[in-house]
Amino acid sequence: MSNLDLSIKIGSLELSNPILLASGTVGYGNEISEFIDLNKVGGIITKSISLKPRKGNKPQRIFETPAGMLNAIGLANVGLEEFISQKIPFLEKFDVPIICNIAASTLEEYVECVRALENFEKIKAFEINVSCPNVKEGGLQFGNDIRMVAKITENVRLSTKKTLIIKLSPNVSNISDFAKVCKENGADAVSAINTLVGSAFDINSRKPKLSNVFGGLSGPAIKPIAIAKVFEIHRAVDIPIIGVGGIMNWQDVIEFIIAGASAVQIGTLNFIDPTASISILEGIKNYFVNKNLTSINQLKGSYILDNGN
Amino acid sequence: MSNLDLSIKIGSLELSNPILLASGTVGYGNEISEFIDLNKVGGIITKSISLKPRKGNKPQRIFETPAGMLNAIGLANVGLEEFISQKIPFLEKFDVPIICNIAASTLEEYVECVRALENFEKIKAFEINVSCPNVKEGGLQFGNDIRMVAKITENVRLSTKKTLIIKLSPNVSNISDFAKVCKENGADAVSAINTLVGSAFDINSRKPKLSNVFGGLSGPAIKPIAIAKVFEIHRAVDIPIIGVGGIMNWQDVIEFIIAGASAVQIGTLNFIDPTASISILEGIKNYFVNKNLTSINQLKGSYILDNGN
């Protein structure tokens, strides 16, 4: 199958393949570039950037759970200024699209960040994090408030010509309604899902395992939830979906695409095997060849449902 | 510690210990009674009963996921009439409180079921399932609609003097608001959590793994989410909480109690080890003795949080 083409276009964002590295799981690319050729992945999504640097939460920030992990990093990041002066120059060395993930506590802050980054050629898209559960202001409150998500989308859309992706919170009962307002307000795509709110306590000290009490649950434990959310959105709204949550191997990626995803993000898996994105890409290619498929669109949302029940 | 007393009272419901067997995971007690002495558990919650028998969903109803499982039983149950004629007489042989879990597609049906069962002395409490994700009418729609939950609670309350427990859906962003309306409308307690909505697809057939497409995710994978929900409710609302979700051992039970639960339910674990509830009870007793605790209330909600962050 010499005509296999895994490329995909989302808004003006052109990806050579659907494998993206998820926000917060590869920093700004430096460390993981020692393990893999970054030019081979479809794209890199930066750790959430905020207007000012954020120190993040006190330790303990990480706790392992059955087939998953809780994190309460608290959006620790270098801030807009250092991102521009230090991180973009590094990323410019690679021939791979950069998607800049942005977190903020106010509507204005989102807009300001996007404006400040709009003229950097290297950045091909914005992913707006309205759904991080680990900070007190902003974060989750936004992600679960549909009018706020609409407003953020609308305002950020006015400030950028780049591809605009809204990263949705899974901690809602009607995620497709959120996807719908994103579309209506000009988003090019949605990412589903961010982490689920979780917690854990130590039975001897009675203290929370995380200093922040709450953390975000990620990893294979949440994959069935992520698949359901992607499917729900796909059924209800005509907008490209970037699937994320619990991907551990190429089979999981195929499952997300069948459920409706145009592209996917590898998150927690990068911590366990930083080379996984590359081997997953190989697995996907083999699947496509074996199934006589030549493009992502042939597989995307191609689930087969029985009629009735 | 001869004065160890694990009993707990929820409304008028008196439990000798906090270990309940969760709805849908022990049928009506028959099969599991071959493994354990049912008199030893704190209580048994029946499979959801509906007014009419329900056949349930077509196969496949079960799919295993990382550290969890999806089920789409579809509330298969014998219906009110056979429950009264066949199941209550069997349960009467045991000296253990029975909590009757009720599912319905309309407000009226809930009320009708409760009325029909109100005079059975053996039934000590009702657990109202407003949150089962596996049926098309009723079920999830109710559980995610706060006004509906309020209305169901209010109406069922008027129909019963027994302890009234509302089983909450975790597929919402603000579970403590739901707990609050339950309390305001007369519920004696809430159970948290029911299963999370999940799905899975076969990458060869492209069909959903479950005939119903969606299923409910249970098992250790969801424990961090359940702990967070119990904690959220405990912090915000003064109502007894029955913790459920992913309990696999006595340590998990202690964690739920620390997070705010007055009692807990063992679910999926019954499938793997039907004797687990009894060994868990032993583990709990040892913990209480080792920690010089003599009652559940000393441990309940006894989490220690740092001030500020």
Added chain:
Amino acid sequence: MLITNSVVVEFLEIQKGIFLQKLKSPEIAEKIKPGQFLNIKVSEGYYPLLRRPFSVCDVEDDLIHIMFAVYGEGTKILANKKIGETVNILGPLGNGFNIDDDYDLAVFLAGGLGAAPFPYLTRKLNNNKEIISFVGGRSNKEVIKYQFPNLLIATEDGSEGFKGNVVQLFENEIKKFLDKKIKVFACGPNGMLKSVSNLIKRFNEEGKNLTCEVSTESAMACGFGICQGCPIQDSHDPNRYLLVCKDGPVFNVNDIEL
């Protein structure tokens, strides 16, 4: 029903990729009947979370034999068990084959790992009546011949025996015996069981005298009737499912809709 930790006492690869594991459990060995099954927890941790069902393949004093191939994580862990390691067994589960003498000729029909329950069944039939076995697979590598009496083989690729499926072979061969009272025991994929069922019904409509018991499969969580995870359509009541784990896994073919 019992729950026991059982030691792996012997472990054979009876043919390429097909394993026979002998597990020590005097209590279960004493009680279990052909066609019943065990629900096995292959590891202590949460992965895999659920037990895995396996037919009893044979019983030898206080040893229970199971036969399996590697499909996924569960059977992979099982195949890596060393002698002396343990697995946790819940059993005996379900209803086994109905062993009466009310027939002249016993027919075994097996597809793939459906071969598993027959060694023990053969031993227990124990009545000097004739048995003919039909076993099928895609190729001769997939045909499990282990301990089948009077074996006839069907392979879809024709690499051994009859070229075609095992039900076709059975249909061809059984014609000579249709004057006898025949009891068919079948185990294999549901598709195969369905065509057996159709064939038996046709023969009986033509006035022949066949009874047929099929051992069915289903995804399972508990294996003993508490999860409702393993429904199979009751042929006598459209509003009712039976449970494979509790009402089966062996059913008279007339009682279920395959």
Added chain:
Amino acid sequence: MLITNSVVVEFLEIQKGIFLQKLKSPEIAEKIKPGQFLNIKVSEGYYPLLRRPFSVCDVEDDLIHIMFAVYGEGTKILANKKIGETVNILGPLGNGFNIDDDYDLAVFLAGGLGAAPFPYLTRKLNNNKEIISFVGGRSNKEVIKYQFPNLLIATEDGSEGFKGNVVQLFENEIKKFLDKKIKVFACGPNGMLKSVSNLIKRFNEEGKNLTCEVSTESAMACGFGICQGCPIQDSHDPNRYLLVCKDGPVFNVNDIEL
């Protein structure tokens, strides 16, 4: 940084409950320095999901040694590995001890499993300068003596050596040497490291000449700087955390707030 599947070549219980595992990895053995660590995936499945960090204990040709006790699921699985089985190693990670010759006397301070990095450090110091080791534990069962030169022991229950904690013992004993230029290498629970740190600061405020490097611990997800899961307060900048995995695990005690 490399990722390799490494075979368990040798496995010793050096004292009750304390294991020494020798893993074959020529590439990592060649590169790794004392105080650096490995992040090990103990099983193939999802349980446990994350890697587990272990200090390099020693290097012997192409073998890396790790020392551990069983705490939870990860170390339990590791302790059950048989010779010939593999684990997946990511390493070498972090910054090791700063090995210069700028001191007269080296002091080792270890609490519990904090003993792990010292055999390799001892070998690499390799400069004929004097070393004194202080090792502590709750009781003598918990004191790991493995390969410590000039060993002085503290136990909290007084079952061996000095009764009290290892930092008190160090404080008592070091007084005779405070005219020398001392370099302290410490590894153990953060509480112990904190009291070492306080003591060193006090001595230096009193005009003594001690430097101190501490090997810290933290919960970790990745081990190489991409998850931000392992913060430790930067003592020079209140608005900044350092990362234990990448900026440490060994720090000069002046650079962090313990």
